[in-house]
């Protein structure tokens with residue numbers, strides 16, 4: 001009995017020991033789990049906070065588009081580019097800063113858009129697919145007609161911001177024909193006539209009838225020969241028609257609703273043929289008339305390219321696994337088998353830009369290539385000077401040809417134009433040499449526009465935000481688009497509907513045009529507030545705002 005009792009005691013001891021051990025283990029597990037839980041929650045909280053901060057930064061951001069004291073668009077812009085932390089520090093720090101500014105920049109751009117849109121009529125801001133953090137808490141305000149800006153147009157009180165510098169096409173505006181002492185022969189093509197009618201101040205006049213003829217020719221005329229255009233990063237073809245008519249073709253690569261890949265920089269983005277078409281129409285609607293006519297056309301890849309291709313291009317043709325005819329040409333970036341252009345099954349869409357004139361005239365032949373002062377770094381980590389130097393505009397204003405005449409205002413027009421299309425790829429621009437400096441910059445190369453319809457890239461407006469100047473005539477246009485009777489998207493839609501490859505733009509891109517018009521107007525209002533008459537340009541010194 002005693003043994004049994006001891007046995008039982010032993011058993012009891014074992015059992016209680018075992019139980020304690022199990023309990024301890026359980027406690028440990030629970031403890032560890034609790035620890036993780038807390039850490040997780042901590043992480044979550046952090047995430048939540050940063051998200052919240054983003055929302056606050058955006059919606060609140062102490063940025064009230066209607067409040068006079070707010071820094072406004074320039075403030076948004078400075079947050080992104082001109083903060084000291086962005087331009088100094090170790091490589092790691094700068095990489096982090098770049099990453100932060102990238103992700104923050106997206107938010108800031110969108111939120112600035114939302115703020116401006118809210119101020120401009122509360123049409124929902126820049127919210128769109130993939131913009132989950134975009135929830136404006138602001139009540140929609142009635143449509144802001146920018147009456148303050150309209151009133152300013154009637155006075156010259158703010159002539160230092162709203163500059164009366166519309167090119168007067170009625171004086172000192174010789175045509176190329178006059179400059180070169182060349183007249184169109186009786187059998188000259190529409191394109192040659194168009195080229196000879198180009199003037200010092202614009203590519204074609206407001207009433208010009210040749211634009212439609214030039215477009216029609218590029219769409220309808222039979223193609224005789226296809227050559228690849230040398231140079232550049234992406235494939236372009238020179239299309240030759242009868243009578244020495246030529247067009248620069250950019251082939252379709254993607255469907256209309258394909259957006260710029262999120263991890264692509266502006267300089268690794270592919271070109272979109274529709275962007276070239278839309279940009280021409282936009283340039284015309286804006287009244288700039290600095291872009292050559294561009295039309296869409298669908299070709300038969302076999303009979304209209306392959307059979308007419310020059311030898312070098314011909315070598316790059318192949319039949320894909322799905323039996324489509326493809327080619328990739330030769331260029332420095334996207335000309336290989338994995339970036340080939342294929343018929344679908346044998347049709348291929350493209351943009352066709354009327355060829356620029358190539359007349360010779362002694363030593364002043366051709367075009368002059370200018371480095372754009374607000375050019376980006378074209379490097380994934382480096383920043384350009386304008387992104388870190390708050391006084392950058394003052395610098396530019398002192399340098400010819402920006403120190404006098406029209407050129408600085410032309411750059412402002414270009415910034416407005418590029419901001420509307422979302423084109424960040426403005427490294428150089430060209431002018432006709434024969435006209436010297438008092439001539440317009442050509443609006444060329446818009447293939448990288450219309451890539452991100454749900455983001456408004458405020459940095460494209462940097463010239464306007466930093467210099468705080470805009471042409472009066474451009475501001476009048478923007479106000480007309482904003483207040484109607486027809487919005488910019490309606491005008492674009494109407495204009496683009498005549499193109500053979502219509503619908504040219506995906507609807508979100510059209511919506512973006514109206515939203516961005518509001519943002520530009522808001523930026524000008526901010527400039528007005530920062531630059532009262534009689535004071536030196538305060539925009540350069542108010543980093544504290």
Ligand SMILES: Nc1ncnc2c1ncn2[C@@H]1O[C@H](COP(=O)(O)OP(=O)(O)OP(=O)(O)O)[C@@H](O)[C@H]1O
Pocket residue numbers: 231232233234235236248292353354355356444445446447
């Ligand atoms: N309509 C045109 N007619 C004749 N030449 C043109 C025309 N448009 C552009 N070019 C010339 O072709 C060059 C390349 O065109 P574009 O910039 O559109 O192509 P790209 O592939 O984007 O080139 P890059 O990679 O160098 O930017 C331009 O710099 C310009 O000199």
Ligand SMILES: [Mn+2]
Pocket residue numbers: 425445447
């Ligand atoms: Mn380009």
